[in-house]
Amino acid sequence: MTKNPHPITVPDGRPTWHRALNALEPAELSAEIEPLTNGWQITLRALPQSGLAMLKIRESACAEPFYLGETPLSTAWLTIRTPDGLEAEGAAQVMTDNLEQARTMAICDAILSARLPGHELVSTLVGQGWQRCQAADQKRKAMLTATRVDFSLLDDVGESHED
């Protein structure tokens, strides 16, 4: 993975880290993070699990909640102890069956939250992931912009087709 030559402003905080790291290829992320953890003692706080999450939304007619359906979910929660004696806790939940991805994200979560050795690299990865999120958002916005309806043109020529 190459370093980003054009740094972008990345909002700080866990919600951003997780969305951004989630945008990276899991294998890429793992390849970057694994070498950092050499010699670290990683203890599971909870058994990593792969299963489902139920998606609950509020419908907009009467504001009633209902279940739209399920998605895959993998979870990891762990504690890291570095050879220098630094300790940190990290956790992650990811919409995937890939337990390894959740574990890697939990390690990143711990590194960033406690600024463990390697947090600069993980911050760079967050930046790269954030850039991908921004690119996806931009593409979606372009889909809207390119197809925006200009009703004023219809009004000008008296062709307003109203049923």
Next chain:
Amino acid sequence: MSYVAIKGGGRAIQGAEELLEYLRCEQGEGGLPLDLATIKSQLRFLHGRVMAEGGLYHPDLAALAIKQFMGDSLEASFALRAYRSTKPRLAETPCLDTGSMRLVRRISSAFKDIPGGQMLGASTDFSLRLLRMELLDESPERFQEVAAAWLKNMPADQVPDTFPKVLDHLRQEGLLPQVDIPEGKAPFDITREPLIFPVPRSAALATMSRAETGSLLALAYSNMRGYGDIHPTVAEMRVGYLPMLLPHPISGEAMEVGEVLITECEVVAMYEENDSGGTPHFTLGYGACFGHNEVKALAMAVLDRSLQKGMKGGPANPSEDPEFVLLHVDGIDSMGFCTHYKMPHYVTFQSDMDRLRTTQQNLADHKGQEVTA
């Protein structure tokens, strides 16, 4: 002919399965297996439909199911739902507001100038249904050029991250009743509880969200054509990506664990007099499902409104009857019941034949007695 136990069927069944696998690969040296990314991208509407009807937003496995069952949407969603039944439920999201969707399409047939504007997104609404013969022999180069050209000319205008809902605008105008957000009311979970009528509206919405598109459409169409009087106007149709949030295990902050493509539709129906003499308001119907499937979301919204009417005043038409609608729209249930008739019914049919022959013989005997008399 009499009842005969099947022997040797195992070999035939194995042969049938091998033959099916052969047909999947029949192109042989001239073909390549479908890759999941191609299915997800080029068969996106089918892909979304399978996820919705399977009740599981799992893009990779939905693509696999489509590949495995060679495009049979019912079988594919059946396999997806079977898969989900083997997995534990780890979490439930807080009640998410679809106002946070990252939209790719947004239209209204109620107003031209909706707050934020109308954006058609990718749509066939205004396309001629004519075959594009040039796609018969589409080169990979031409295929890739189309994508590259669109991205190159992508407009860079700024649009907001989210858009206000048309219904909120109508509420501000006093045309819709104000709603109180119910606190602590757990929705009905159709994956864990059977539908025993009467069921709450949340059960109806969840059932229709994973219903088969054609079934929903048929029942909604019956209402539209005259067996009902919903007369819907689409207040808003939205397609976009809903960020899926779960609390972080340590901090409790709402974290985005992924995003889900959904279609959402709100319809305004005929206004209703207020029984207690209050202000009359328009009534509403709501539809939503995984993937980009506007027919399903709109049909669901019509049925939601018709079911509300039926629940309140008693059903006057099939589409207003919760039991009739909700027990007949699930594609996997109905497909399973339908196809079970292909399975051996030798004993029951033998019984039917015996009874028919006895009846025929009785009739013949009776006629013979009449002639003799």
